[in-house]
Amino acid sequence: MAPEARRRRTLGQVLLLSAGFLVLVAVSTASVLLVNKARSDSAWVVHTVEAENQINALLLEVRRAESAARAYLLTQGQEFLNDHEAAVAAIGPVLDKLNALVVDNRAQVENLAALRSVIETRLSQFDRERLLVARGDVAAAIALLRDARSTTSSKTMRDAAEAMRLEEERLLALRTANADASQQLAAIVTITGSAMVVVLAVISVLLVRRSTRARDDAEAQLRESNLNLEATVDERTADLREANEEIQRFAYIVSHDLRSPLVNIMGFTSELDELRNDIFRRIATLARAVSASPPPAEGAEPELEGADKQLSEDFSEALGFIKSSIAKMDRLITAILNLTREGRREFVPVRIDTRELIEQIVSTLAHQADEANTTIRVEPLPAIVSDRLALEQIFSNLIDNAIKYMKPGVPGDIAIRARTKLGFAIFEVTDNGRGIDPRDHQRIFDLFRRAGTQDRPGQGIGLAHVRALVRRLGGTMSVASELDQGSTFTITLPINWNVSNRNSDR
Amino acid sequence: MTMPVTIIMIEDDEGHARLIERNIRRSGVNNEIKPFTNGTDAVKYLLGADGTGLDHKGHALLILLDLNLPDMTGIDILKMVKQNSFLKSAPVVILTTTDDSQEIKRCYELGCNVYITKPVNYESFANAIRQLGLFFSVIQVPPAA
Numbered sequence: 001m002a003p004e005a006r007r008r009r010t011l012g013q014v015l016l017l018s019a020g021f022l023v024l025v026a027v028s029t030a031s032v033l034l035v036n037k038a039r040s041d042s043a044w045v046v047h048t049v050e051a052e053n054q055i056n057a058l059l060l061e062v063r064r065a066e067s068a069a070r071a072y073l074l075t076q077g078q079e080f081l082n083d084h085e086a087a088v089a090a091i092g093p094v095l096d097k098l099n100a101l102v103v104d105n106r107a108q109v110e111n112l113a114a115l116r117s118v119i120e121t122r123l124s125q126f127d128r129e130r131l132l133v134a135r136g137d138v139a140a141a142i143a144l145l146r147d148a149r150s151t152t153s154s155k156t157m158r159d160a161a162e163a164m165r166l167e168e169e170r171l172l173a174l175r176t177a178n179a180d181a182s183q184q185l186a187a188i189v190t191i192t193g194s195a196m197v198v199v200l201a202v203i204s205v206l207l208v209r210r211s212t213r214a215r216d217d218a219e220a221q222l223r224e225s226n227l228n229l230e231a232t233v234d235e236r237t238a239d240l241r242e243a244n245e246e247i248q249r250f251a252y253i254v255s256h257d258l259r260s261p262l263v264n265i266m267g268f269t270s271e272l273d274e275l276r277n278d279i280f281r282r283i284a285t286l287a288r289a290v291s292a293s294p295p296p297a298e299g300a301e302p303e304l305e306g307a308d309k310q311l312s313e314d315f316s317e318a319l320g321f322i323k324s325s326i327a328k329m330d331r332l333i334t335a336i337l338n339l340t341r342e343g344r345r346e347f348v349p350v351r352i353d354t355r356e357l358i359e360q361i362v363s364t365l366a367h368q369a370d371e372a373n374t375t376i377r378v379e380p381l382p383a384i385v386s387d388r389l390a391l392e393q394i395f396s397n398l399i400d401n402a403i404k405y406m407k408p409g410v411p412g413d414i415a416i417r418a419r420t421k422l423g424f425a426i427f428e429v430t431d432n433g434r435g436i437d438p439r440d441h442q443r444i445f446d447l448f449r450r451a452g453t454q455d456r457p458g459q460g461i462g463l464a465h466v467r468a469l470v471r472r473l474g475g476t477m478s479v480a481s482e483l484d485q486g487s488t489f490t491i492t493l494p495i496n497w498n499v500s501n502r503n504s505d506r
Numbered sequence: 507m508t509m510p511v512t513i514i515m516i517e518d519d520e521g522h523a524r525l526i527e528r529n530i531r532r533s534g535v536n537n538e539i540k541p542f543t544n545g546t547d548a549v550k551y552l553l554g555a556d557g558t559g560l561d562h563k564g565h566a567l568l569i570l571l572d573l574n575l576p577d578m579t580g581i582d583i584l585k586m587v588k589q590n591s592f593l594k595s596a597p598v599v600i601l602t603t604t605d606d607s608q609e610i611k612r613c614y615e616l617g618c619n620v621y622i623t624k625p626v627n628y629e630s631f632a633n634a635i636r637q638l639g640l641f642f643s644v645i646q647v648p649p650a651a
Contacts, residue, residue: 257574
């Protein structure tokens with residue numbers, strides 16, 4: 001999966017989760033608000049119903065008072081008067097209660113005021129009738145009752161109560177509708193919100209599952225490619241090792257087999273040399289016989305003369321070149337043989353005090369250093385785990401080179417120092433010798449190649465050998481130098497070299 | 507010396523063979539030298555017609571052996587000689603270009619008497635052969651049992 005797509009997907013998941021959370025919060029808030037609203041709506045509905053109840057109770061009490069008053073008028077029974085008085089006493093609190101209930105509604109307050117005045121009128125009529133009855137004028141009382149009945153008071157009272165009830169009915173309808181609406185709204189919001197949360201959750205689960213699968217796939221792929229990689233590395237390493245061994249064998253066989261004809265060439269050249277001596281001795285003798293000069297003293301070598309002498313010298317010169325070439329070729333072949341043999345030697349990692357090792361090398365080179373008027377300074381060096389013989393060869397080659405290529409007439413100064421860094425020991429062999437032209441820095445590490453003035457014996461093998469050894473020990477080497485400015489050879493070696501390092505290198 | 511010693515020279519390079527022979531002669535050794543240029547012929551001669559080496563019973567042999575032969579290695583011949591009851595008392599001189607220490611050790615383990623590396627330097631070469639001649643003149647070669 002491309003990293004871009006993966007990042008988008010992760011972002012999508014985060015957004016999705018945030019959206020789900022926001023929806024949840026919104027739904028919860030809305031639900032709380034709506035439930036509160038529904039509760040207050042219901043409270044208002046209850047309030048309205050209460051008010052209606054109180055209106056009915058009021059009317060009931062008024063009726064009770066009225067019917068008790070009528071009964072009293074008809075019978076003049078004291079118990080009816082008591083009833084009437086009880087009813088009248090109840091009217092006051094009911095009115096107060098109703099007033100408290102409808103105080104928030106101006107229309108109802110007005111209606112109630114009207115109702116109250118009608119009721120008071122009616123009650124005062126009752127009082128008057130009662131007084132008439134008490135005076136024994138029942139007929140006048142009944143007339144008054146009739147008059148009251150015919151007048152508006154009773155009807156007015158009913159109308160006022162009806163108006164109040166209607167108003168409350170209207171309010172009830174309104175408030176019930178309100179309450180229903182808010183409940184419905186709450187239900188809708190809750191359901192919708194839940195549905196949305198569920199949908200988001202489902203999408204999240206799907207996404208998570210998909211990314212889990214993608215991750216599992218990627219993991220499997222990674223594992224597989226890891227295995228493949230290891231196999232490939234093993235294969236390549238085996239190939240390289242085989243190729244390396246092949247080259248070593250090849251170099252060994254070639255150099256070995258080259259030697260055989262060389263023995264013949266050298267052998268018969270020497271034989272020719274012998275023959276030459278015989279031939280020219282003979283020529284000399286014959287020439288002397290022809291020229292009839294006196295024979296030389298017994299045992300003395302006959303002298304050649306003129307053209308014969310020239311011939312003999314040419315012959316010797318040719319043989320001399322052949323011999324020196326053969327000797328050179330033999331040295332090269334021997335060098336290759338030694339290198340391949342060195343390449344096949346098993347390295348043994350041991351703990352080495354490099355200062356001690358280098359001081360030993362310096363003491364074996366002390367005589368040469370004296371001759372070259374050179375001082376060698378060995379600074380404190382670390383102990384490392386490596387192959388002893390290889391280290392000896394590396395440092396003795398470098399120090400030997402430094403002594404060999406001093407500037408004529410200048411006292412030599414060679415310093416060997418080291419520092420450690422990140423598991424590696426970095427050795428520096430610094431001299432104030434003739435230096436190496438930067439153009440030759442690569443060349444000096446090549447086999448049979450040398451640089452600078454060729455006034456010292458050598459095959460051009462030392463540094464190639466040193467570099468091969470350093471590489472086998474898992475290290476690197478480099479040179480920093482300018483002509484006439486001295487040279488510094490830097491060798492970086494692992495502090496803890498072991499055979500497995502080597503195997504992975506090879 | 508009651509019995510003349512025969513020198514068996516197994517050397518594929520005729521130039522080398524010639525140089526060796528010359529230097530042996532120069533050192534004053536005049537024994538018969540039988541040259542072979544390949545391993546097969548040499549083995550055939552050494553083991554005789556019946557392949558047991560019985561032919562050489564009672565003969566005194568000295569074997570000069572090169573290790574790099576075209577058809578087999580000198581090591582095989584050395585082994586064969588040292589395992590044969592009639593030939594095993596014959597001294598074997600390995601004369602070869604190989605100076606590998608492993609190879610030298612192996613040859614001595616298998617019972618070779620002298621191991622000489624052919625040096626390219628002719629002086630050394632001639633010297634080695636002449637010393638070999640000296641060696642021939644002082645060692646007592648027992649007749650094959």
